[in-house]
Amino acid sequence: MAIVTMSGKSVAVNPLKQSQPLGAALAFLGLRGTMPLFHGSQGCTAFAKVFLVRHFREAIPLATTAMSEVSTILGGEENIEQAIAAIIAKNQPELIGLLTTGLTETRGDDMAGILQRIRNRHPELAELPIVSVSTPDFKGALQDGFAAAVTAVVKQLPESGEVRPQQVTVLVGSASGPGDIQEIKEIIADFGLRAIVTPDLSTSLDGHLAQSYQTVSSGGTSVEQLRAIGCSSHTLALGESMRPAAMALQNRFGTPVTVFPGLSSLGAIDQFFMTLAELSGQPVPHKYRYQRTQLQDAMLDTHFFFGRKQVALALEPDLLWAIVQFFQSMGSQVQTAVTTTKSPLLEQLPVDRVTIGDLEDFEQQARGADLLVGNSHLGAIASRWQTPLYRLGFPVFDRLGNGQRCIVGYRGMMQLLFEVGNLFLEQELLLANH
Amino acid sequence: MKLTQGQINTLLSESACKHNHHKHGKSKNKTCTQTAQPGTAQGGCAFDGASIALVPITDAAHLVHGAIGCAGNSWGSRGSLSSGPMVYKTGFTTDLGENDIIFGGEKKLYRAILEIKDRHSPAAIFVYATCITALIGDDLDAVCQKAAAKTGIPIIPVNSPGFIGSKNLGNRVGGESLLAHVIGTREPDFTTPYDINLIGEYNIAGELWAVLPLLQKLGIRVLAKITGDGRYHDIACAHRAKLNVMICSKALINMARTMEERYGIPYIEESFYGAADLNRCLRHIAAKLGDAELQLRVENLIASETAKLTQDLLPYRARLKGKRVVLYTGGVKSWSIISAAQDLGITVCATSTKKSTEEDKARIRELLGQEGIMLEKGNAQELLRVIDQTQADMLIAGGRNQYTALKAKIPFLDINQERHHPYAGYTGLLELAKELDEALHSPVWQQVRQPAPWEVD
Numbered sequence: 001m002a003i004v005t006m007s008g009k010s011v012a013v014n015p016l017k018q019s020q021p022l023g024a025a026l027a028f029l030g031l032r033g034t035m036p037l038f039h040g041s042q043g044c045t046a047f048a049k050v051f052l053v054r055h056f057r058e059a060i061p062l063a064t065t066a067m068s069e070v071s072t073i074l075g076g077e078e079n080i081e082q083a084i085a086a087i088i089a090k091n092q093p094e095l096i097g098l099l100t101t102g103l104t105e106t107r108g109d110d111m112a113g114i115l116q117r118i119r120n121r122h123p124e125l126a127e128l129p130i131v132s133v134s135t136p137d138f139k140g141a142l143q144d145g146f147a148a149a150v151t152a153v154v155k156q157l158p159e160s161g162e163v164r165p166q167q168v169t170v171l172v173g174s175a176s177g178p179g180d181i182q183e184i185k186e187i188i189a190d191f192g193l194r195a196i197v198t199p200d201l202s203t204s205l206d207g208h209l210a211q212s213y214q215t216v217s218s219g220g221t222s223v224e225q226l227r228a229i230g231c232s233s234h235t236l237a238l239g240e241s242m243r244p245a246a247m248a249l250q251n252r253f254g255t256p257v258t259v260f261p262g263l264s265s266l267g268a269i270d271q272f273f274m275t276l277a278e279l280s281g282q283p284v285p286h287k288y289r290y291q292r293t294q295l296q297d298a299m300l301d302t303h304f305f306f307g308r309k310q311v312a313l314a315l316e317p318d319l320l321w322a323i324v325q326f327f328q329s330m331g332s333q334v335q336t337a338v339t340t341t342k343s344p345l346l347e348q349l350p351v352d353r354v355t356i357g358d359l360e361d362f363e364q365q366a367r368g369a370d371l372l373v374g375n376s377h378l379g380a381i382a383s384r385w386q387t388p389l390y391r392l393g394f395p396v397f398d399r400l401g402n403g404q405r406c407i408v409g410y411r412g413m414m415q416l417l418f419e420v421g422n423l424f425l426e427q428e429l430l431l432a433n434h
Numbered sequence: 435m436k437l438t439q440g441q442i443n444t445l446l447s448e449s450a451c452k453h454n455h456h457k458h459g460k461s462k463n464k465t466c467t468q469t470a471q472p473g474t475a476q477g478g479c480a481f482d483g484a485s486i487a488l489v490p491i492t493d494a495a496h497l498v499h500g501a502i503g504c505a506g507n508s509w510g511s512r513g514s515l516s517s518g519p520m521v522y523k524t525g526f527t528t529d530l531g532e533n534d535i536i537f538g539g540e541k542k543l544y545r546a547i548l549e550i551k552d553r554h555s556p557a558a559i560f561v562y563a564t565c566i567t568a569l570i571g572d573d574l575d576a577v578c579q580k581a582a583a584k585t586g587i588p589i590i591p592v593n594s595p596g597f598i599g600s601k602n603l604g605n606r607v608g609g610e611s612l613l614a615h616v617i618g619t620r621e622p623d624f625t626t627p628y629d630i631n632l633i634g635e636y637n638i639a640g641e642l643w644a645v646l647p648l649l650q651k652l653g654i655r656v657l658a659k660i661t662g663d664g665r666y667h668d669i670a671c672a673h674r675a676k677l678n679v680m681i682c683s684k685a686l687i688n689m690a691r692t693m694e695e696r697y698g699i700p701y702i703e704e705s706f707y708g709a710a711d712l713n714r715c716l717r718h719i720a721a722k723l724g725d726a727e728l729q730l731r732v733e734n735l736i737a738s739e740t741a742k743l744t745q746d747l748l749p750y751r752a753r754l755k756g757k758r759v760v761l762y763t764g765g766v767k768s769w770s771i772i773s774a775a776q777d778l779g780i781t782v783c784a785t786s787t788k789k790s791t792e793e794d795k796a797r798i799r800e801l802l803g804q805e806g807i808m809l810e811k812g813n814a815q816e817l818l819r820v821i822d823q824t825q826a827d828m829l830i831a832g833g834r835n836q837y838t839a840l841k842a843k844i845p846f847l848d849i850n851q852e853r854h855h856p857y858a859g860y861t862g863l864l865e866l867a868k869e870l871d872e873a874l875h876s877p878v879w880q881q882v883r884q885p886a887p888w889e890v891d
Contacts, residue, residue: 010528010542010549011526011529012525015502015506015509015525015527015529018503018507019501019503019506019507040565041479041596041597042470042476042477042478042596042600044479046476046478046601047503047507048507049475050508050834061475064476067597069597069598072569080472082473083473085473087473102501102565106566137501137566138531139531141502209841209843213814213818213842377509377510397511
């Protein structure tokens with residue numbers, strides 16, 4: 001059980017967290033044909049765009065309501081209306097994800113009222129879903145904004161209908177990248193289940209060549225699939241942050257929920273497979289039984305390098321949970337845990353202390369660690385200390401392949417073991433030679 | 435110094451900026467006054483622009499007074515390098531929460547400044563206003579004044595809420611802060627007749643370091659670098675320079691003009707890209723400083739550098755000759771890069787003139803010849819159409835268009851501020867040639883364009 005502390009400073013130094021609107025935009029990018037629309041000044045969108053392009057190395061469609069000083073004083077209704085009209089004319093979206101920012105939340109734009117009036121004035125919008133979500137920059141972090149967007153989507157789009165026994169909804173939090181989602185989809189399909197993965201970054205930000213140039217998200221969950229979520233027989237929530245969205249579906253449709261806080265340790269993965277076996281009535285396919293033996297073999301080979309190691313983690317709560325499990329299950333000790341935002345998971349973490357803070361806090365606590373785990377901003381600390389760094393979270397701008405990396409499931413955990421194990425191994429050889 | 439709407443308008447209609455001189459049909463050229471349109475992605479905001487202009491001051495701390503979105507999503511992403519102090523790379527923000535918004539952020543800002551001074555001892559602290567802190571009415575000037583008295587170091591307010599306008603305006607807002615609070619506040623230890631300031635050069639990918647050795651060889655002293663690899667104290671002394679050299683940018687023209695009015699320092703607008711332009715730049719500096727001996731040294735330097743460069747470029751010129759490129763970038767670079775490309779024997783089939791002045795356009799017309807296309811507007815689809823129409827071999831543009839080209843399987847070179855290779859100076863032209871050669875002749879092009887064998891009959 002961990003003691004959760006917040007740093008009491010007046011200044012954040014080298015912030016670890018990003019803002020809610022960025023997270024919400026990322027979630028919307030996992031829905032097909034979507035244009036995320038930031039209701040704020042043009043810079044809110046520009047920063048988010050540069051950030052996501054650097055991480056994924058993909059074109060990122062985003063739009064802004066371009067609030068000016070004057071429109072901030074008068075209210076944003078006209079800008080939102082113009083933006084929606086322009087997006088429809090230029091991009092023919094299947095869905096618009098409208099998210100607020102610190103600017104418009106401070107001003108206090110009444111989004112529900114504004115959207116209602118715009119819809120009244122424009123009957124031609126009747127068929128176009130516009131999902132609005134409140135994501136002030138001055139609260140929470142990327143993970144919260146992502147979760148808020150998913151919750152808003154499942155509160156609005158799914159329709160009730162006859163339950164389809166073979167259909168499950170999979171809500172995936174911001175801790176999972178496109179590569180992780182691809183693996184999860186494959187596993188579920190191998191049980192003969194039809195999964196509606198929401199949001200599905202594995203077909204939008206995975207990196208693939210499309211036939212023509214896309215001005216909205218090039219893949220992801222379709223509106224039709226989102227509507228069908230009401231008919232799913234079960235909701236699998238990956239990441240604790242997806243629980244509120246899953247509960248919203250349970251309240252609306254009575255869909256039972258199972259939450260998996262992480263899928264990067266043997267016990268957690270086993271549980272995931274058992275749940276799928278139960279839901280599908282199928283035995284675990286041979287392919288995965290075999291992969292499990294490969295993983296166990298890898299655990300034996302690598303445990304020499306993980307044992308007694310002190311690791312320092314700077315990750316968002318969901319990812320922090322999964323990675324703490326990963327390291328502890330291999331015999332490493334979590335020396336430092338710094339995170340971005342509140343989560344019910346934090347107090348349950350099997351570590352002494354978790355700090356909601358920045359990289360200055362991290363640097364003060366993590367000295368002497370054998371390995372740092374966190375985003376690319378940790379690179380400066382790692383090179384000053386000559387300590388190996390495993391890059392994870394957002395943003396990772398100095399490593400390639402963020403659209404494909406997989407750390408979940410038997411195969412994903414095995415890859416993670418090798419990648420991290422190699423860092424330990426390299427460091428040991430380096431020290432042995434000095 | 436809170437900017438009033440009047441002051442913002444003055445910055446937007448900057449009299450020395452050629453953008454504001456020529457009428458187009460009925461209306462004025464609205465490059466700077468144009469506001470962002472709702473419904474598409476737009477460039478950065480005024481806060482972004484002010485950061486671009488000031489963050490390269492390496493021994494200062496840069497504190498963003500706002501919610502996490504402004505600093506959290508952007509810190510550490512700029513490519514401006516330092517030869518010494520690293521405090522500018524640290525991301526500082528007051529990270530305002532809901533309570534701060536309700537009760538005001540001034541006290542937190544004051545404490546934040548003191549904490550930075552205690553723990554990081556910067557030469558100065560620049561404090562950036564953002565949309566939220568402007569909206570809730572925090573008095574940045576008053577807090578900075580009080581904190582300066584308490585800490586004994588300069589605390590500079592930068593009035594840059596994003597909603598006042600574009601990145602361009604933000605650059606000028608940054609320049610205004612330097613003019614109002616920094617320049618002329620200190621005296622240099624000594625001066626020479628060959629002191630110049632560089633304005634608008636941000637040392638992206640270390641470009642400055644390809645040019646400074648040349649100036650040094652000529653006996654020209656760069657008093658203040660504004661702001662790439664800049665030092666606070668040097669910029670405070672900038673009013674003692676004999677000449678301001680504006681590099682590839684109209685962004686800080688307000689500084690050059692004001693310094694001419696206030697301190698009588700003349701200015702010239704130059705480019706470091708391409709041998710022809712760099713030669714011209716060095717000649718202009720020597721002519722302005724008015725020393726026959728210096729002019730002779732410049733001619734000797736140009737002769738020896740270009741002789742060496744010509745030799746080094748030989749193999750690349752052969753491989754690049756006749757290649758066709760489409761150039762998509764802003765303002766001065768729309769011609770300065772054409773000149774660099776032509777130095778290498780490359781044909782520029784089309785270039786953007788979106789942010790160019792009439793003067794720039796005349797120059798582009800002259801450089802491109804009659805067949806060249808001048809793109810007034812540009813979005814991804816339009817760019818792809820022009821590349822197709824002109825049968826260009828590659829696109830040279832800013833990073834945001836990288837995936838436009840790559841997804842269409844077209845070679846691409848990044849020319850804007852996120853890039854990792856320095857293209858300025860004589861060595862920069864060689865680097866540019868190598869990069870172009872690599873981009874154009876990579877073996878991947880043939881492979882990614884090859885259809886899958888089962889798709890061929």
